[in-house]
Amino acid sequence: MTVVDPSESSPGTRAAARKERVAGWRVGVLASPAAPVYGALIGIIVLAWIVVTIDGGEFLTTGNIVNMLQRSVALGIVSLGQTVVILLGSLDLSVAALISLSSLVTAQQMDGQPGNVIPAILIVLAMGAGVGLANGLIITKLRVNAFIATLGMALILGGIIENGWSGPQGGVTDAFSQDLGYTRFGVIPMSFILFAVVAVVIWFILRSTRFGYRVYAVGGSEDVSKLSGLRTHRTIIGAHIVCSLTAVITGIFLASRLKAGTPTVGLDGGYDLESIAAVVLGGTALTGGRGGVIGTIGGVFILAVLDNVFNQLEFNSFVRDVVRGIVIIAAVAIYARRQEKKA
């Protein structure tokens, strides 16, 4: 059983390896674990385009596409980190609270002074690393299940937020808010470039570093990894640090977007469960060991397209929830079938 598949995005090499098994028409790209995700994404885009056009709206216009890209940034960045922890068989339910807290701390530390921007970002990143380290230590050293550990961390952070703030926190500088939250290069939002950079970094880490290899190995089977001499605890802690860092980056981005920090931005945004949903929509197995960031990006785009269509068709939030629930379950059921056929 191959649990380690770090070569997810190198179609060339894999195509060769699978030549005998894969039917002739199937090129490597189609055999990639992310392929069904992008198949689903294309399907949803086509469907959305038809439905919205019939409804009299515009779908594939530059403005609308850019709007969809912009919508995917916040959920996208945190989902990248969530991918890493899910790949090793863990998960992180504390990201939403951490996003709120980091938006607040960003605003507080900047305090309206342009000179404080860099220190504020560094402080918030350090805070993220600290929370990730705490999560990792609780899971590995205290042996608390990740679900409970991060749920408990979410409560702890939530209490700190409620104790420290009774409303939005101003202080994000105008320039920072404009630069990260609203600037565009041509039509591409600056924040989307941030998303892309984080994605490339994490993709590289997972694909080409020893740490990335270990993440897949531990996710495949912690016991086997341990027996084969991997320091599993370090890997788990490292992955949680990466995840928390992506959460604080999301928080910093949201602070720039809102030009303030707020106690509710994370939880009301539902970034905890939605990021897990995006990762799973992206074809990463919740048991770990299988999947990757390419798929997650597809999963995030699926949710962003749905969001855009819901807006254009003026669905109320209740219908949205129903459709989202069905899409998530159906997509994962299809992936599961595909996996079975392969096996």
Added chain:
Amino acid sequence: MSTENVAASGFGADEQDRGRRFLSALASTGTIFILLLILWVWITILNPTFAEPGPFLAYLKRSAPLVILAAGAYFVLVSGNFDLSVGSLVTVMVVVAARLIEGEPSRTWPVILLLLVIGAVVGFANGFISTILRVPSFITTLGMLLILNGAVFWWTGGAPRGALSDNFRSIGRQGIEGIPWIEQLPWSVLLMFAIGAASVLLMRADFGRQLIATGDNERAARLSGVRVDRVRILAFVLSGVLAAVAGILLGGFGGVSAQVGKGLEFDAITACVLGGVVLGGGRGSVVAAMAGALTLEALFTWLNLQGISGALEDTVQGVIIIGAVGFAAYRLRGAR
């Protein structure tokens, strides 16, 4: 290989022989009762009236819905799954009941029957999708949470409509009156003990053994003739029905509300874990899970009495939950 065991896979779940496991289960069961007792005593020191029959029964009555939910969550957890949909299922129960009953006492019993059926159907759907369609239960029930929440408010146009009848409400609100010394024995407390007893019997029957075997090692269970999928689906159905019961009690206790089920799924799972149930399946006792729910409610009361500012309450709760689970794990490791 199992597609389940979500986050639990690996972390601290090694193979052990049966006898050891029994001992460790007993040990972890012991912890929760000691903790519960300590909290009760401490609360009594802070507020002596707590130990009087009336207030104590009021505490049990308030805890009953969560205890019942914890029993439901236990069945699902021990079989190696998650049920995140119970909170929204509770909301569905209250909203549907209000809309259909419209204050008409004669409709109460048919509607209660319908609610139990809805609970069972939702549980079956969760189980079917998670087993036959091989969608991880975390995702199935997360999707179900969205669907239920959306569908019920779509149906009622956003806010709850109608009203509950007095006899519907009496189940969660009233009890047998005129009993000497304790004055009133709430129906919900009776129901809680009945469900507790039934759950214990169920876990001692074949079903219980098969359930634990399935959660412990799916392949071994399958090979020894357990119909793994059927057992798991049944666990989800139980969870759904018990969520319906909890919804009926909560609707009775608090009345119509759109918020009623919010976050209960996490509370129920937390209660189970406090009671020593291992996420990923195969370990833990249903009595301890229910005691975990009582502990959680006692913890809320204690926090309240301790005068922790409302805002920091969450932080303290988080620390205690992590601490309790961490020490349970520590002791388990030590016992090896």
Added chain:
Amino acid sequence: MIWRRLAGPAALLACCATIAACGSTDDPGSETTGDATPVATATEGPKTDLGENSEFFVQADYDKQLAQRSATPEGPADKPWEQMIEPGEMVDTTEFKAKKADNWNVCFSNAANDNPWRQNGGITMKAEADNTPEIGKFTVVDAEAKDDKQISDIEAMVSGGKCDAIIIAPNTTATLTPAVEKACESKIPVIVFDRGVTTDCPVTFIHPIGGYAFGADAAEFLRDNVKEGGKILALRILPGVDVLETRWSGAKGIFEEAGLNVVGVEFTDGDAAKTKSIVSDYLQREGTLDGVWMDAGATAVAMTEAFEDAGQEIPFVTGEDQNDFLTKWKEDGLKAIAPTYSNYQWRTAIIATTKILKGEEVPKEWILPQPKITQENLDQYVKPDMPPLYYALCGCEDLPGFPQKWGGK
């Protein structure tokens, strides 16, 4: 082995003890007096334990709002949603006058549709838009309580170029400011209501008097009826929401001044069962309560039931204009008051938009009256045929489709 079994509880005990110790340092009264109520010091001096003045408390705003309560609003008395209090600066809107005489497309970015107050208002707004012949299309986009999503929604409205006017109900005060500023630059008229933004670029900002007045209305009722030193329980929904913070800070000062004993300030999360449990706890501990103050009425009925279940008479209580509370008040003869956060502001938003697109002037800040429901005027607000979570200050009874659209019979 036995020590191992005890290690967990022992450590937890230590953990709890630490917290208990921390709790006591905040609360020195509890150790010396042995009285362990959460706000034990309140018995010694109510001024010490109600929390510091919130950073959102602005004395000038507080004084202004309290004065506005007694101001006579301008406009038709039978249509409070068209009334305005001390309109002040009027804005000339000729630059926004629509080129088309009708078939306007009015866009609305709604923060969320997640509570009965917003749902009630949303229905009214839609009905008023349908009832305005000039509005051809009323586009509603729901941000589902997500700040970032609402910003993207507004950006899409601006860049889409199809909206003749943009109405915004912000999800959080302050955070939508950059997005609203961008929308203002587009030359499309922007109308903000409910929560505000920290820029004055919108054409008009519509809101009722405000949170201080809400909190004070309720607190004054308790001050006038409960004897000095009487025990008051304050129930709030959740911390960290500025519009709710102002309600509490509006009430707090009045309690302090009147020498009322606030025995507890608790958060209910808007959950009926939790509310009931909290009130029961306080009844057990305190024996009785002389008054209950609430910052929102969603769980007011559950609060009164806690008294009933304990076999006690319901004391002086405050609620809101939700139909279930008003019905109970009337049927059971409660001693109550219901301050309101005028739900008809949703209707005013459409009326203001229509005025602007017609080029008629509107006030820069459109302050709506915020009536309180008292024993005297209770009868006119109770609506037996409307659902429990219908808001009496709907201002929708003359709209087509009433009462069915609002869930009534």
